[in-house]
Amino acid sequence: xxxxxxxxxxxxxxxxxxxxxxxxxxxxxxxxxxxxxxxxxxxxxxxxxxxxxxxxxxxxxxxxxxxxxxxxxxxxxxxxxxxxxxxxxxxxxxxxxxxxxxxxxxxxxxxx
Amino acid sequence: xxxxxxxxxxxxxxxxxxxxxxxxxxxxxxxxxxxxxxxxxxxxxxxxxxxxxxxxxxxxxxxxxxxxxxxxxxxxxxxxxxxxxxxxxxxxxxxxxxxxxxxxxxxxxxxxx
Numbered sequence: 001x002x003x004x005x006x007x008x009x010x011x012x013x014x015x016x017x018x019x020x021x022x023x024x025x026x027x028x029x030x031x032x033x034x035x036x037x038x039x040x041x042x043x044x045x046x047x048x049x050x051x052x053x054x055x056x057x058x059x060x061x062x063x064x065x066x067x068x069x070x071x072x073x074x075x076x077x078x079x080x081x082x083x084x085x086x087x088x089x090x091x092x093x094x095x096x097x098x099x100x101x102x103x104x105x106x107x108x109x110x111x112x
Numbered sequence: 113x114x115x116x117x118x119x120x121x122x123x124x125x126x127x128x129x130x131x132x133x134x135x136x137x138x139x140x141x142x143x144x145x146x147x148x149x150x151x152x153x154x155x156x157x158x159x160x161x162x163x164x165x166x167x168x169x170x171x172x173x174x175x176x177x178x179x180x181x182x183x184x185x186x187x188x189x190x191x192x193x194x195x196x197x198x199x200x201x202x203x204x205x206x207x208x209x210x211x212x213x214x215x216x217x218x219x220x221x222x223x224x225x
Contacts, residue, residue: 004155058212100161101213
């Protein structure tokens with residue numbers, strides 16, 4: 001099992017550009033989520049999905065969009081990048097939103 | 113320009129000593145707790161979990177203690193090794209209507225050889 005995979009590992013964007021962060025899992029988990037991690041702050045939930053076709057907003061959803069067409073994939077789209085979106089992004093999957101989350105290796109994003 | 117963030121609390125221990133990392137949670141309805149380890153440049157990695165019907169749970173070289181009275185969780189690492197150097201953070205289930213995990217900010221464990 002590869003677990004949770006994320007691409008790219010690093011990305012630099014200019015303000016206003018858009019991009020998609022990819023996430024895939026091979027554990028057949030129904031629950032998938034995106035977090036951002038900033039210095040001195042805990043992981044903050046951006047968006048989550050409880051199954052294919054179902055997504056919802058987390059704590060900090062503004063500027064991000066998600067879709068879930070398959071159980072395996074959960075891409076995160078930045079619509080118009082801003083410097084405030086400079087962060088490390090983690091995708092996670094689990095059997096349940098309140099159970100152990102399995103994390104991917106992260107994407108380090110810099111917006112200039 | 114350079115951004116300045118909050119510094120993580122740091123626990124510095126000698127190799128071979130025992131380490132104790134603490135975490136406080138706020139929701140008395142939380143019923144599930146997890147400890148994660150995050151090495152530099154990597155994603156968080158599960159260490160151990162505990163449910164609220166237990167006070168203590170042991171794994172390999174790690175023990176988690178739960179004190180529900182004061183809403184406190186601790187992670188004990190026995191015979192700390194250089195490979196244990198990482199950020200450790202706890203997570204708790206939201207409890208009640210908050211059906212999500214809530215993550216702490218973490219403690220940096222620095223193991224001195």
